[in-house]
Structures are given as structure tokens and as C-alpha cells.
Amino acid sequence: MSVQTQEAPVAAPIRKSRRSIFLRRPFFTIALVVALGYVLGALFAPYVAPYDPVAQDINAMMKPPSLAHLLGTDSYGQDILSRVIYGARYALIIGIFSVLIGAAGGLVIGLAAGLSGGWLEWALMRLIDSILALPSLILAVAFIAILGQGVDKVVIAVGLSMIGPFSRTVRADVMQVRVQLFVEAATLMSIPYLKVIWRHILPNVIFPLAVQVTIRISEAILVSSSLSFLGIGVTPPTPDWGLMIAEGRAFVSFAAWMSAMPGFALALLLIALSIVGDGIREEFDPKLRRGA
Amino acid sequence: MLLQALGKIAQTLVVLFIVSVASFGLLKLAPGDPIQIMLGSEFSQESYDSLTAELGLDRPFLVQYGDWALRFVSGDWGTSYVARTDIFTYAFKEALPVTLTLASFSLAFAILIGVPLGVLSAVKKDTAFDAGAAVLALTGTAFPSFLLGILLIWFFAVKLGLFPVMGYVSPWQDFWTGIYHIILPGLTLSTYFIAMITRLTRATLIEVMEQPYIAAARARGEPAWRVIWVHGVRNIAMPLVTILGLQLGTLLQGTVLTETVFNLPGIGQMLTSAVLGREYMVVQAGVMMTATLFIGVNLLVDLSYPVLDPRLRARK
Numbered sequence: 001m002s003v004q005t006q007e008a009p010v011a012a013p014i015r016k017s018r019r020s021i022f023l024r025r026p027f028f029t030i031a032l033v034v035a036l037g038y039v040l041g042a043l044f045a046p047y048v049a050p051y052d053p054v055a056q057d058i059n060a061m062m063k064p065p066s067l068a069h070l071l072g073t074d075s076y077g078q079d080i081l082s083r084v085i086y087g088a089r090y091a092l093i094i095g096i097f098s099v100l101i102g103a104a105g106g107l108v109i110g111l112a113a114g115l116s117g118g119w120l121e122w123a124l125m126r127l128i129d130s131i132l133a134l135p136s137l138i139l140a141v142a143f144i145a146i147l148g149q150g151v152d153k154v155v156i157a158v159g160l161s162m163i164g165p166f167s168r169t170v171r172a173d174v175m176q177v178r179v180q181l182f183v184e185a186a187t188l189m190s191i192p193y194l195k196v197i198w199r200h201i202l203p204n205v206i207f208p209l210a211v212q213v214t215i216r217i218s219e220a221i222l223v224s225s226s227l228s229f230l231g232i233g234v235t236p237p238t239p240d241w242g243l244m245i246a247e248g249r250a251f252v253s254f255a256a257w258m259s260a261m262p263g264f265a266l267a268l269l270l271i272a273l274s275i276v277g278d279g280i281r282e283e284f285d286p287k288l289r290r291g292a
Numbered sequence: 293m294l295l296q297a298l299g300k301i302a303q304t305l306v307v308l309f310i311v312s313v314a315s316f317g318l319l320k321l322a323p324g325d326p327i328q329i330m331l332g333s334e335f336s337q338e339s340y341d342s343l344t345a346e347l348g349l350d351r352p353f354l355v356q357y358g359d360w361a362l363r364f365v366s367g368d369w370g371t372s373y374v375a376r377t378d379i380f381t382y383a384f385k386e387a388l389p390v391t392l393t394l395a396s397f398s399l400a401f402a403i404l405i406g407v408p409l410g411v412l413s414a415v416k417k418d419t420a421f422d423a424g425a426a427v428l429a430l431t432g433t434a435f436p437s438f439l440l441g442i443l444l445i446w447f448f449a450v451k452l453g454l455f456p457v458m459g460y461v462s463p464w465q466d467f468w469t470g471i472y473h474i475i476l477p478g479l480t481l482s483t484y485f486i487a488m489i490t491r492l493t494r495a496t497l498i499e500v501m502e503q504p505y506i507a508a509a510r511a512r513g514e515p516a517w518r519v520i521w522v523h524g525v526r527n528i529a530m531p532l533v534t535i536l537g538l539q540l541g542t543l544l545q546g547t548v549l550t551e552t553v554f555n556l557p558g559i560g561q562m563l564t565s566a567v568l569g570r571e572y573m574v575v576q577a578g579v580m581m582t583a584t585l586f587i588g589v590n591l592l593v594d595l596s597y598p599v600l601d602p603r604l605r606a607r608k
Binding site: 126127129130132133134135136137138141142144145146218222225226229230231232242245248249252253256259260263264266267270271273274275 | 303306307308310311314315318321322430431433434435436438439442443445446450457541542544545548549552553563564566567568570572575578579582583586587
């Protein structure tokens, strides 16, 4: 590896009278507002939802969208709008917590792989390769096979399946940070190794990790709703979008709204999150910050 | 170069080994005692012990693993209790071809649609066409494929009656009927990849078009189509192959969902029904096949760089 001769980056990024990110990136702003709308809807679901999400009504089964049921009802007579609103809770809770599990696991493995050397590093790298050898959904399916079904199981399964990508990015960041001059200086000052990691390496790894976390929430939501769609994730009658889409699939020929409504709720959130993620990545990832 | 290739292959084998140990461990970690399940509700300790010994479950983990790995490699994958068939026949000869057919058709769709779309976006950079393609690409990468599949069924199969709602006919047996059945699932699965290839092609081609050799080709008076499609597109092959190799996992997990939407008897359906039926040996077979496929393709991608890019061939 060549010795780094370039000047150390200036501590604070130079902001030469740049306009606010919200003005420069109108799509980002709109997407962020949409995503925040979902968060608010999820937080205040009991106040926003017109019906109980699991209340069944035999007199209103499979009704198309109307004034009484804005998004229609499903085959049990449950109000789809209320289920969609409560569904945001499950989607966001599962998405956020599973990403946190993945990030925590990735941080530990990635730090260990990046800081250790020799055979341990080699072994950890092969371990990461092996986790990455399975697509996250397949890995989550395998974990579900062991754990069983349910919201908590889905969170764990999806979280574990995301450790691979997180450890890879953490390791890459650690590799970059540990050759920096300030780490060398700290080591030369005979500061204890653990303290160097804590004070000098970790803070420089946490920020890119946080960016990754926000970007990958949409992936976690997609994988978890895919599990529910396959019928092996969250169990009925939980108002989960993936589950609702799967339930409506059988009735698609005459009650298409049953799948379409939760489906659009999921799609809109995923698109919004991916625009927000792209914006965050382009703003904060120096590798991508060119010509912007 | 040979040494480099051998190193890659060795590394791949190590990864495959870890994955196989893990998927063998899956069977051990799975809830439920297989002996108890086999013996039913009433049994004596003696019959329990003798069956345990007969199945070799009293031996050390590593010995059991070695035994299992040998049988796995020789195609002896056990019997599925639910489907009442040999798992190898079920997984490898029946489910895998369906998944591979679907995956390869989708990949073909994705390249045939994505590359031209990306090239056009790059050439017509900053026009309405480019903006439209960008919006479509963004929607395509974020849109859940299973929802898209249901919408396509609803529109093309139910409303218009153009395509069958579900079902699978192998295109290798009856080509046209097979194609007819695979268009909707293929389109469903490929949307993400069309979008991704469009974005990637556009971004790389814009960079390539600024290179001196493009200017040189233009200066030589070569026609515009030749400059773009021959000099330009040839140089985006490398990043394209890299990304497609890395995204193969996404393709495989997409097949799981698409198969469920369209009721195709592939690995995805096999895996899901196995998880629901608690058939861990089938889950294990599916996991092993997926991982082997993914690892194998990534090895091929790695090994293909020198073929695609003469600059990477080692010089003596």
C-alpha cells in the first residue's frame, strides 16, 4: 500500500454559501415529507385510523372503496385503510429494529475484521463472504425456519441476514481510518489500543454506518414484507402489508383493491425511503460527491 | 494469472465449506427432535437409542458433518416426508430448472431492454426522455416485485386476458407455450434489473463518452452509431458484468417471490413450503443450492475479467 502523502482533509467541510439541502434537492424534500408522514401515521395510528384494524365485520366483506371504507374492506370485513395505517407501525418497527441488529452485528464483526490481522482477519473475511453468499431474503428464510414465525422472529431473522453487508462496509471504513496519521500519532503516544479504537477509530466509523442504516431501512422493510408475503413472516391477523398483499392475491380478479392498497402504501414508502437514502448518500458520501 | 485464478478458486472453496457447515448446522439447530418425530408419541428409551445409533446421530458433530457432506456431494439428499419424493430429484431436477429458466429469461429481458434504454438516456442526456427514464428507473428499483406481479396479473391476465394467470410450462419442452407462460413472471422479475441496468449503463456510458478514444473515433469520421454502440458500449461491459454478478443474489431472491406470485414450481416455492411444513432437509437443500449457484457465478465473474478486458491480462 502506498504511503498517503495527500494533505489531511480540513476538519469542517467548506460550505461556500451553499443553499439548504431542502432547496437544492426538491425530490429529497418531498420524499422526506412523505416518509415523515408515514412515521406520524404510525405513531398516531389509534387516532388516525377510522376503525379497529382487526375488527371483523360480516356485513362489510370485500367491499370496494367507498365513503364508509375509504380503501375498501378485505375478505374478513376488516377496514383496509385502518390496517394500512397500523401496518406502517409494523413496517417501520420491523425495519428500524432489524437494521439496528444488523448494524450492531456488522459493527462488531467489521471492527474485528478490520483491526485484526493475520489468520483471524482472513477467517472473519471468509465468514463475511459466507454470509454474503446468500441473498438476504434466502438467509432470512433460513433463520425463520429455525426461529419460527412472528413479529419478533422476523426482526431477528431480517437483522441477522443484514449483518453481512454491514460488516463489509464497516471493515472497509476501518481499513481507511486505521492508516490515518492521527491513529498513528495516537499509537505513538502509547495511548492504550482499546482507547485508540474507542476515541479515534470508532467515531470515524459510526457516521458512515449511520448513513448506511438510514439507507438500508427500506431494504429491511422490503425483506420483512416479502417474508410476510410468502406466508412465513408475521402471522395473521397482524395488519402487515406483505400479509395483506398475500391475502388479496387470491381475490385479485374481482377485488384487486385488497392487494393494491397495502401494496401502494408499501411501494410509496419504499420509493420515498430510497430517494431519501440516495440524497443522504450523495450528500455525505465523499466518494460520490462530485459534480453535484 | 493461473496462480491468481487458483487462489480465487481456493478462497471460493473455503466459503463454500463455511456455508455448508452452517447449513448442516441449520438441521441441528432446527426445533424438534427428528427421532421423536419419526417414532411418534409412544416409544421406549431403547427404541429411541437404537434409532439414534442407526441414524448415526450419536456420533460427534464433525463426523456427522463429513458423512452428510459426502452424501450431499454424491446426490443423496434424503427423502421429503411431505412431497414423498427424493429431495435431490425434487430440488435439483425439478425445482432448479424452473428457477434457472425464469432467472435467465429475466436477465435476458433486463439486458435487452435496460442497455438500449440506458444508452438512449446517456445520448439524450438532460432531455425529457432522459428524465422520464430516470423516474422509471427509480420507481423500478424501489417497487416491490411481488406487488408488480400481482398488478401485471390483474391487468394483462384478468382484465385483458392476454396472458395466463399462473402456471408453468417448460420452454425447453414446448417453446412457444413456455414463452407465453414466462413473459409475465419474467417481466416482473426483470423490472428491478431493467431499472438498475438503465441507471448503470447511463452513468458509465456518459463517462466513457468523454474518453479520448471516443473523440479519436469521432475524429476519424466514424458514424455516430458505431462510436456509441461499438466503441462506447463495449467499454461498459466490465462494470455491467460485475454488477450483474453481484446482483445475482437479488435475482435469486426475486425468483422466490415471483414463483410464489405466479405459482411456479421452482426453488422459491420449494423453500417456502418447506419452511411451513418444517422440512429442514429441504430448506437445507435449497439454501445450499442457492449459495453454490451464487458463489459459482461470482467466481466466474471474477475469472471473466481478463477475458473481457485485455488490459487486465497479466503481462510477462
